[in-house]
Amino acid sequence: MDVLIYLIPIALFLGLLGLAGFLWSLKSGQFEDLEGAKWRILEDDDLDGSAEKKTGEG
Numbered sequence: 001m002d003v004l005i006y007l008i009p010i011a012l013f014l015g016l017l018g019l020a021g022f023l024w025s026l027k028s029g030q031f032e033d034l035e036g037a038k039w040r041i042l043e044d045d046d047l048d049g050s051a052e053k054k055t056g057e058g
Contacts, residue, residue: 025031
């Protein structure tokens with residue numbers, strides 16, 4: 001039972017650390033664009049010129 005003296009403050013510290021991280025993510029705008037991430041996956045902006053040339057030749 002003596003170990004609870006150490007575990008309770010550690011648990012409270014980790015809980016406060018998680019809460020601080022959540023509040024930081026809210027302030028930095030992590031949850032403002034929830035729909036945009038699924039549409040950015042479908043965009044082909046990362047194709048370079050060589051991939052476009054191969055599709056154009058064949």
